[in-house]
Amino acid sequence: MQYINLADNIYFLGYNDRRTNLFENIWPIPHGISYNSYLIVDEKITLIDTVERSFIDEYLESIEEIIGNRPIDYLVINHMEPDHSGALKAIVNKYPEITLVGNKKTFAFVESFYMEPENVHMVHDNDVLELGKHRLQFQTIPMVHWPETMVTFEETNNILFSGDAFGSYGTLDGGIFDDEINLDFYEIEVMRYFTNIVGKYCPHTQRAIKKLAPLNIKMIAATHGPIWRTDLDWVLTRYNKWSSYDLDKGVVIVYGSMYGNTQKMAEVIARRLAEKGIKNIRVYDASKTHSSYIINDIFKYKGFIVGSPAYNNALFPNVQTLLSTIEHMAPKNHYLGIFGNFAWNGGGVKNLKLFAENIKWEQVYEPIEEKGSLKKERKEELLKLADAMAEKLHADFE
Numbered sequence: 001m002q003y004i005n006l007a008d009n010i011y012f013l014g015y016n017d018r019r020t021n022l023f024e025n026i027w028p029i030p031h032g033i034s035y036n037s038y039l040i041v042d043e044k045i046t047l048i049d050t051v052e053r054s055f056i057d058e059y060l061e062s063i064e065e066i067i068g069n070r071p072i073d074y075l076v077i078n079h080m081e082p083d084h085s086g087a088l089k090a091i092v093n094k095y096p097e098i099t100l101v102g103n104k105k106t107f108a109f110v111e112s113f114y115m116e117p118e119n120v121h122m123v124h125d126n127d128v129l130e131l132g133k134h135r136l137q138f139q140t141i142p143m144v145h146w147p148e149t150m151v152t153f154e155e156t157n158n159i160l161f162s163g164d165a166f167g168s169y170g171t172l173d174g175g176i177f178d179d180e181i182n183l184d185f186y187e188i189e190v191m192r193y194f195t196n197i198v199g200k201y202c203p204h205t206q207r208a209i210k211k212l213a214p215l216n217i218k219m220i221a222a223t224h225g226p227i228w229r230t231d232l233d234w235v236l237t238r239y240n241k242w243s244s245y246d247l248d249k250g251v252v253i254v255y256g257s258m259y260g261n262t263q264k265m266a267e268v269i270a271r272r273l274a275e276k277g278i279k280n281i282r283v284y285d286a287s288k289t290h291s292s293y294i295i296n297d298i299f300k301y302k303g304f305i306v307g308s309p310a311y312n313n314a315l316f317p318n319v320q321t322l323l324s325t326i327e328h329m330a331p332k333n334h335y336l337g338i339f340g341n342f343a344w345n346g347g348g349v350k351n352l353k354l355f356a357e358n359i360k361w362e363q364v365y366e367p368i369e370e371k372g373s374l375k376k377e378r379k380e381e382l383l384k385l386a387d388a389m390a391e392k393l394h395a396d397f398e
């Protein structure tokens with residue numbers, strides 16, 4: 001096995017998953033994902049997080065190759081989600097004297113998922129654990145991404161073991177450090193990981209960024225994706241921008257359409273926005289593009305316009321799914337426009353209005369609903385909606 005060191009006696013134990021199609025069984029990962037665990041070999045041997053259960057055998061073998069017969073003293077649990085705690089039971093079975101290190105919320109999760117833990121060491125913010133040459137300091141960052149989530153700061157080399165924070169989709173194809181990789185590939189994967197997984201917890205992420213700011217971090221080692229050691233700002237500035245809802249000038253238009261009438265309305269709006277000087281316009285068919293990608297663009301652009309036909313007195317199902325996800329994540333600072341199509345009693349726009357009430361984004365124009373094919377009068381309304389959106393955006397981004 002080839003060992004990859006983050007620093008003297010700090011090992012990267014990462015495994016690439018190119019088989020899973022959907023992360024959390026929801027989010028597409030066409031480029032896979034890595035599960036990263038870390039091993040510190042000192043007077044006290046310490047593991048930081050584990051890996052997903054399908055890698056247990058390889059994982060245990062790698063650990064044994066590095067430490068031989070020595071036991072592991074501590075398992076630091078930054079995050080209990082099963083893609084990181086999946087090997088916990090196997091580790092405890094193999095190293096029964098091991099002490100689990102977590103905060104006051106961690107051990108209840110260990111009990112619910114795996115077993116009643118025997119040896120535990122509870123830590124609080126700023127607590128330090130001496131391993132010999134290395135010292136670990138702990139900081140909780142609740143809800144980035146679960147209630148028990150914490151980070152571990154290794155004080156000798158200034159490495160932040162950050163759990164899911166600053167993680168990414170995408171396998172590590174040879175290069176594991178940011179300076180070994182063309183980051184263009186990870187641009188969308190880091191953002192999709194953030195928006196899909198942590199996007200609901202932007203205020204918590206902001207609190208975490210502020211809490212960790214005093215630490216003199218020289219390396220960030222997350223549980224997924226690249227390790228940041230050269231250009232930490234690359235990921236830090238992006239996390240700060242996304243989690244503060246700092247949006248760019250642009251419009252995402254999403255529609256559902258069975259027979260093309262609603263799509264035609266979307267095209268009219270898109271063309272007018274372009275004529276009015278909006279350069280970033282992304283038009284999505286909700287039946288074609290997974291919400292993972294649409295959500296990502298919603299976290300990028302300030303304008304959002306959504307259209308739906310009536311479908312059994314309700315929204316078109318794929319539009320409904322997307323809007324439920326948006327309501328659940330509740331991003332802020334957007335301008336909204338809504339439109340739709342129907343044939344008898346409606347149901348699309350009626351429900352888009354409910355979405356507008358719930359999400360509370362500023363509506364730039366009144367809802368527009370056409371019956372069947374697009375007629376001149378309604379087309380004029382769509383142009384006015386596009387004009388109102390463009391005007392708002394130009395005013396904001398002067």
Ligand SMILES: Cc1cc2nc3c(=O)[nH]c(=O)nc-3n(C[C@H](O)[C@H](O)[C@H](O)COP(=O)(O)O)c2cc1C
Pocket residue numbers: 256257258259260261262263309310311312313314341342343344345346347371372373
């Ligand atoms: C399965 C199905 C259910 C529909 N349910 C309704 C409805 O409840 N109320 C309504 O006014 N129109 C309903 N319609 C009609 C469509 O909303 C209408 O044809 C609309 O123009 C379709 O827009 P599109 O061309 O973008 O698909 C339904 C159509 C289909 C195929």
